Structure formats: structure tokens, C-alpha cells
Amino acid sequence: MQGAIRRRIAPLLVAMPLALSPVPPAGAELVGHGGPVHAISISGDGKTALTAGFDYSIIHWDMQTEQARVLMYGHDAAVSDVAFVPGGGFAVSGGNDGAVYLWRIGAVEPLRLLHRHEGNVSSLAVSPDGRFAASAGFDGLVRMTPLTGDAETVTLKGHAGPVNAVLFAGDGSRLLTAGYDGTIRLWPVAAGAAPELFAEIGLPVNRLALSPDGGTLVVAGTDEAVRLFDMESREERRFMLGHEAPVLSIAITPDGERFATGGARGQIVFWSLGDGRPLKTLRGHKGPVWSVAFTPDGSQLLSAGRDGRVIRWDLEAGTEIGARRKPEESPYIPPGDALAARGAELFKTCGVCHTLTPDGGHRAGPTLYGVFGRRVGTVDGYPYSKALRESDIIWNEQTIGALFEKGPQHVVPGTKMPLQRLGNAEDRRALIHFLRQALAFAERRAGQN
Template sequence: MRVRNNITNMKPPLLALALGVAIIPGLAHAQAEEIDAGIESPGNQVFLVRNDRGVMQYDTRTTNPGSGPNDLSRTNLGPYMPQLTASFSYGGVKYLFLRTGQYVGLDANSENVVQRLSYIDNNNWPGLAPYGNKIEAALRFKGSTILFFLSDGQYIEYDMAQRNIAFGPIAMNAITLPSLQNVAGQITGAARWDNNRAVIFLRGQRHMWFNFRGVNASGLPTPNFGSQFAQPQVFAGGYQGGYQAPPVPQYQPPVPQPQWQQPQVWQPQAQRPQWQQPPVQQPQFQQPVGSPGTINRLTNKLNYTADTQTLAMRPDSHRIATGGWDNTLSIWDSSGQTLVHAVAISLQGRGDLLLDTAFSPNGQRIVTGSRQTGNTAEVTVNVWDASTGSQALILQGAPTGFCQSVAYDPQGLRIAAGCFSQTTGNAMVRVWDANNGAQLFQINGVDGPVTFSPDGNLLASASGATQEINIYNSRTSQLLQTLQGNAVSGIKKAVFTPDGTHLVTGNFNGTVTVWSIPTGQIVSSFSGHAGPVNDIAINRNVTRIASAGEDGRLILWDSSTGRQLSSYNGPKPLRNVLFNPDGDVVLTGGDENIIRIFAD
């Protein structure tokens, strides 16, 4: 929705002013550039990537200032430089991590692509997916251990040999990384210098040396000015050059699409270039129609008979869950060419209608929300083992009413449910600890839909009575923002955009609306349904929005223009819609009790 500033064409001192960075007094030949990443290369070479995308080349055997800044835009590294945030080398591969939540692997010597540009998920980086957009720096530590420093001041120890998180995420404190506790959240980049130490770069053009043996930093943060890391300005004649890289291979990886950072909503970070809010009713998403990984039209490919009042997909797409009036949650194996029924979970005594369901981020559990049968008290929010169908967790104070919306937070730490009492009409949202089932808090007067922001910091929930949707701090339940849903006759479904700065809603008046979280205003609105929009989905690249309506219509929208790309007219109301992780398949279900699978 917001287009990233092209900061690489800005000349000093405009670049520093735009980024809110102070120029170092008295230094005519130096420009205050932050270091965003360090790239290890053979021959004792390290390349430090600045936030203006200039690159300084260093020989780690000396303490001499490096050469540069160099322009790598025409090398194999070029396509990834605009979004590069972290890098390390391991096993003969240079791993580059991008602000878009993606990564790419290059051969350490030839710099040819050996692991194609992909999003960080549980297939390629098990356990790391929830933190992909938070990575600020990465560092090859001891053995197969990689340190990932996150924007919220936490860090992760990742074991490359075991392919999982060995420790964290956890705060840098007096016990974990005592020498870095005072600079937590200030790290902008890191580079392994040799087998004994690394250099950590901080906001404000500072650095610290980090010793591997003692797992500590030596001394206090030191200004880059006056050290070998003083950054010369980009002269009018352009970058100095001098870096020789292999010719770019024939394979051209897709250039990462503009993504939005996940700033703290109420305190935008100044150290990164800020996105520009588009004017109201203007197109937001800038990816062109027909881009890779998205569908351009809806072609009904496969149908499966199943009760489909609710529909969910496991994050790795290998399982699909369906359910409804049959009082059974069915889990299907979708890893092959056809759906195979794998698990059936009876909700007997847990309500007479399954209304909503959601997989945990690791796919091991699934939470259901249902409707109570008559006046009999029945627990209507339940957590199940997705493999065996047994009850996996008992939720403290679990409701016994009408629970129409359930959600896991992206880190799998909390569960939320929006419910109301069928006898008193009282509405409430409850949030539980997903590990032990303890109730963390309850919010009265709202009943759903409930949805977490991608970073897990925000919780959105609607109020049917006031037609508002409230944005809460998901850890404290503090109300942060209210969106006035009366403009769209009330909100039926809500989904955050990947950066958490916008909310897309399906509304009772048949529209799909994009809201700005910081301002609470409508950015754009799409019309096409003759009744309420029951569900919406956004593909991963944020180029397509799919909406399912009470009128039986499934509409695929171009999110940059609001244009209808395609539609399907069903005979009965559609209740749910979702994209597969790659964004090239759409699934929907509803009162027809058929899973319909659409693709090009």
C-alpha cells in the first residue's frame, strides 16, 4: 500500500536528513551511513553494506580502512541489495536475508544462485518463519550456530546442522548476552571478522567488537568516525568501484516486491526509510497484474464433498481442515494430487455447529470455535492434536456460548476467541496462553472476528452492536485504536496485511475495505457483492484479495487497482476462502458443502 523511497539515488546530505541521521561534526570527508549487513567472502574479505547500498570492502587480516564505497548493482548480488538486511556464510553458501521476509543462497565462490529466492517458512527454515520480518542482523557464531538479532531486541540461536532453533527468541540481558544488553534493539548489522571475533554495528554509526571465546563484547560502543569503519561519502562521480564479481548467471531471481516494515504502530522507527502513506482511495499495492506466484483468473479444478462452514489450511499446506453442521472436524491430507481424508474429530458435546477453526503455526494443533446446543452448557472453544484428533489442551474458563471466531498468534504463543452468550447476549473476547491454557485476559463488549497482526503485537476484534472494530495491545489488552465500521454497515471478517500497518475487512454492506491502522481511515474500498462478505484472504505477495460472499460469489481482486480479475457464482452462500502459501490456488466452501479448488 505504500511505496518504498528510492534512497539509492539520494545524495548527501539529503540522504542523512531523510533518514533522520546526524552528520558527524567536523568530518568533511565522511558521511554518517549506517551499516546494514556484512557479507563474508573468500580470501579474508568482508563487504559491509551501508544503508545507501554503497559497499565497503575490507581485508580482515589488517586493521586498515576499507576501500569503497563500491556499486554492486550490476553483480550477482545486485538484485538483492535494495532489501538486504543480514547475511552470513555457512557450508559454502552465502545466505542473504531481505527485509521482505525472504532469503536467497549464493555459492560462496562463484556467487551463482544455489538456493532460489524464497520466503522464510517452516520448510526451508524450520521455526524461523515467525521472525523472518524481524531479522536485523545475522552472525555465524560457533560450529553450526547462527545468531539472528531481531528488531525487538531479542536474539535467536539457530542450529544449521539440526535445522531448528536451539535457543530463543529471548532478550539480551545479564544472563544471555550480558555485554550486549545495553544495545538490544540498536543492532543494525554484523560481520564475522575471523575465527575469534566479529564486529557488531549499532545505530548512530557505532560498533562493538564481539569475542566468540568469552561470548562478550570488548569495551563500550565506539564511534565509526576515527576508526577503520569511518564511512566516506558517495562522491558526485559515483561509487569508486573496484569489486570484481563473476558475471551474472542466466537465471534471474525474481526481484523482491515492495514490502512494508513492521514498525511499532504508535512509534515508527526512524532508523529505516519510512513508507509514504498513499492518499485516500488511491491504489496501494504496486505489483503488476500477472506477476509470478499469483493467479489471474479462477478456474474450478477440483471439488470434494465435505461440510464446509469452516475451512483452514496448515501453514505448510499439507493439511486442510473442514467442518460445519456434521459436528465433525475433518482433516485432509493435501500433500498429493488429491485430498485424502486423514483425521476425523468428533465435537459431540462441544456444540452443534462448527463455526471457525485455525491451525497453530507449527501445524501440530488446531483450535475450534462452535455454537452451543440449546441450553446445555458445552465448551465451545477447544484445542486438538491435529495428528491424532485427541484433545491437546484444556483452556481455563473456556466459554460455553456462540464462538464464531478463533485465532492463533503468529508465534503460536496465544489463542484468541470471539464469543457471545446465547442466553444473556454478553459479548467477550478471551485470550489464553497456548502452552498451558491459562486465561491471560478477557475483553468485554466485543465478539469477533478476532485476528492477530503478523508480529503478534496487535489483536483486532469487532463489536457487532456498535459496528466498530477495535485494535488492542495483544499482551496487555489496552485499546489502541478504533475503526468506525458504521461506514460499511459493520465488519464481518478482518485480516492484517503482512506488515501489520493496514487491515482488510469484509463488510456487511458487500464491500471489501482497506484501513490504515495508524490513522483509522479508509484507504480504499472495493464493491462487487450483493450481500455481506463472509470471508476474505490476501495472498502472500499482497497482489490479490479474494472475497467470499453471502450471495454465493467468489471474487478475485487486483489489490493495486480494485479491479475484479475473475469471479465464480455459486448456488449457495460461501462462508470461507483461503489462498495456499504460494498464492496460486484458491479454496472456498460454504452452504453447498463442497470444497472448491480454483487455479489457473
């Protein structure tokens, strides 16, 4: 895999978010991916979260500080789903490269490849006991692999067309799947067992979610409807309308009393699970909401989508939590310097993974303090790859500009590091101007201390 270079250089000037201060305000949204965010997973203790991006990366977040702990690279395409393994310490991911990986939390590279689909991975599930990972793919297959031992992958085929959703039911002895063919199927986990037809919707099904007690299945479809099915009788119990477009994501509160759905037009609807009443509608995203996830206490909801935002919601108030500082509030921007203000806005996709001050230290990427005139791969204490340690590239306005204009493969030949390129020359100039201003300010302050 050609990922060794990209996983070390990736944090250098790429996935850089949130406010410009060393520590962002509590409760601010998680900003770090260089583009759309497709999935969120929150750890069982609520202390950390994982997000999966179209920039090929997974970010491991500290939920209290909203700082990126680790930037994780392994996929060669957009990452479509990610999930913690119960018990802590591990996670699984799936991507549009068809790969499903097992990760050790805290590592920058995957532990091993579990299996691969011939097409995009659309959904992941981990069994309640943490023994198995299952994935649904555009190739019409469901694949399941043990996370320990050397048992082989089980392949399940029964859907006609792409499979959009997979989850473990009950104690993990059965799988529920749903697909483009409009059917929901129930599979015994035992190898070679045939599926049962659980329900036939008639239109493509996008997502499934099961209540904590295992009694109610929530179904999201392309017809803008949300359906509740009784798991025992398999009968449709409720048919609800509240979205203005197809429903793309579902999450149920840990107490099983409420749930949230995200739609293709940016709506998030909060529902009562018992009687299907809509409780409130949340609007903050521009474009599809691909993922929603509750904190373990059920008081907050995280949502993510095509607009690249990961928003934290206060469900009691129905409002977004926190607010990012405006660029003009930054001490790095001289009064009236519009170019620096524009650069600060662009730098919002940098600040979580990089600091600008001498005492800021490393985050997911090395500090940018002193970056101009520095040879790549030379900051003490940051684990660069051998290729970067031996590189003769010097970071200056030209090489930084080339990184954003042409992409990293032109600056570091052979790397596949993803990057949200800046095609506009004026934007590149603004970002570099801001970096110059911010680092000069940091140097002056350091000289005064």
C-alpha cells in the same frame, strides 16, 4: 463428555465422501462433511487442510490425494472455525457450543478445552509465534488463552453485541476485532488493557484480514462493500463494491498482492490489493460462501459454504479444478439400475472416510467391505471405543436403515454422534441397495483374483 462412543462410531457410516474409486482424481473438490462447511484452514506447507462442519466434525485432509486423514470430534454443536497453530502439530477450533479446543493433529479427540463463551464462537486467531489463541463470541467478548503453560484466560470486553472477527496484528502484541456494533477495535494483548477505536463503519462488520506486511486491513461488511484501511493512519483507503449481498469471508494471497472475498449469494470476487480493482468473479457455490483460503503458493483458492462444497479453484483460469466421476461411470452400478445410481449419488458423502474393497483398508473410518452381517466394532486394526467393542449390534439393512432414519442416538443409546439423517425412505432404500451392489461386486472381483 459423552464423546467417546460417538468419536469411534462416527466414521462408520457417516462422514463419507468423494468419488467411488479407492483414490479420487487429483484436484477434485473435498467432499466429506454431512452438511454445510463453515471454515477452512490450510497448513503452512500446503500439504494438509482442516475443514469445520455443521455436522460437529473437523476433517484433516491430505491435499494431494483429497483423502480424509482423520475425522475429529469434540464439539457438541456445529464447528464454526478452525486454525492451524504455526509450527505444525497442533490446531484450535471453536464451535456453536461456545467451546474453544486445542488439538494435536492426527488425534480424534481434543487435547484440552482452552476456554468457553456463553454463545457461539464466530472467529478464531492464533498469534504468529503460536503462543496464544484468541476467539470472538456472540456473547460480546473476546477471550485469549496461552497454548502452553498454566496462565489464565484473558477476557476482553468492549463491543456492544456479538463480536464477529478477531485477528492478531503485527508481531502478535495487538488484537484487531470487529463486531455487530459496526466498530473495529485495536487491543493491546496485555491483560487489562483498554481497546482503542480503530474505525467506525456504522453497519455490522463480518470479517477482517490483514496483509502480510501489516500495512493494509481488509474489511467485509453487511452492506455488500469491501473496504481497505491503512493500518498506520487508520484512514479508509478504498471502498469497493462487487458483491450482490453481504460479504462473509476474506483471504489474502501470501505475496500480499491480491485477495478474495466470499459473499452471501455464492459469489467469490478476486481483487487487486494495491488499487482495489476486481480481477474476476468466481461462481460455483449455491448459497453463502463462509470461508476462503489460499494455498501457500497463491495459485489455488479453496472455498466453502452452506451448500457443503469445498471447491478448489485455479485462479489463473478462474475455474474449478477437477471433476467428480458421474455415478453411471462406477463399475458398482449395473446398467439401467436407477436405484443404485441414486444410492451412489448419496454415497458421495461416504467414500472419503470408507472404502468398499478388501484391499482398501481404513481411512478416517473402518472399511465397509463385509459390513452386512458384521457385528459393530469388530474390524481388525480400527481403534473402536470399549463401548463399541462390547456392542451386540449387527449391521444389516434394518440397523443401517435405522441409523440414517432415527439417528445414532437411537441405534447406540447415549452417543451424541452427529449424522446427516436421510428422512426419505426411498433414499435410504437406494443407499442400502447401492451398498449391496457395490459390496457384491467387490466380493466377486476379490474371488477372481
